[in-house]
Amino acid sequence: MKIKSKFVWSQLIKYFGQGLLFVVPIFATFAVLYYLFQKLDTLLNLDIPGLGLVIIIGGVTIVGFVGTRLVTTPAFKGIDRLINRAPIVKIIYSSVKDLLEAFVGSKKKFTExxxxxxxxxxxxxxxxxxxxxxxxxxxxxxxxxxxxxxxxxxxxxxxxxxxxxxxxxxxxxxxxxxxxxxxxxxxxxxxxxxxxxxx
Structure with missing residues (x-):
């Protein structure tokens, strides 16, 4: 009976962990975007609906453009190497980077x-x-x-x-x-x- 309850608890903890992995990145992304949207609308103080959202989308696009230009530079490679030296951070960083590149990068994987x-x-x-x-x-x-x-x-x-x-x-x-x-x-x-x- 104890073994069965231990198994149930371990499964529940496992599912909870998987749930966090699924929910937290999505929630964090929307929370950051919402916060930026609110701040921009307050700072600009203009009565133009959705202006903050347009600026955020434009900003992310510009970061993406600049990022693709910096990928080949020594500075970017140096930062990349530095992050890849940190034991735990390296696993998370490289995994997320590979996953994003698989969907939207130049090294797309899900094509077959x-x-x-x-x-x-x-x-x-x-x-x-x-x-x-x-x-x-x-x-x-x-x-x-x-x-x-x-x-x-x-x-x-x-x-x-x-x-x-x-x-x-x-x-x-x-x-x-x-x-x-x-x-x-x-x-x-x-x-x-x-x-x-x-x-």
Missing amino acids: PVIIKINNDSDVSQIGFLTQTDLTDLGIKEGFVSVYVPFSYSIMGNVYVVPRVNVKKLDSSPTETMKFVVSGGITNVKEQRKEKEIK
Whole structure:
């Protein structure tokens, strides 16, 4: 009985931790943007609705533009190296950086939607994105690839290492595939394509 209650508590703590990882970054982002929006509107003291929001969006875009220009400079590389020396900060920083680059950077990763079979004895398949084709650096033999499988209604997901023969490319675009998986299969790919054609 004690073992069962310990297991339940450990699972609850695990889920709580995962919930924090999901909620805190989103809440923090909206809180910062809301705070900046309020401050800008107060400082400017102009009766123009949404001016603060326009300035924030413009500011973030400018930071992105300047950031892409500084990426190749020694100063940026020096800061990058400095952060990567800090033990715990390095893990968080590099993970977030890699994830952001995978979505919006020059090193986009989620560009190859695929369907995979986890078990050869079953017809059940999962939709995901091919992220790595060479895993020998991890000590995994050739012929295996890594596939990111996002969860429905979440930004989280799992990474599976499967034989290359179990992976088939999909005809849908990365955006259509991500929407389909994250929506729990509710998004209609055909309707999305029709909407694009109308636009």
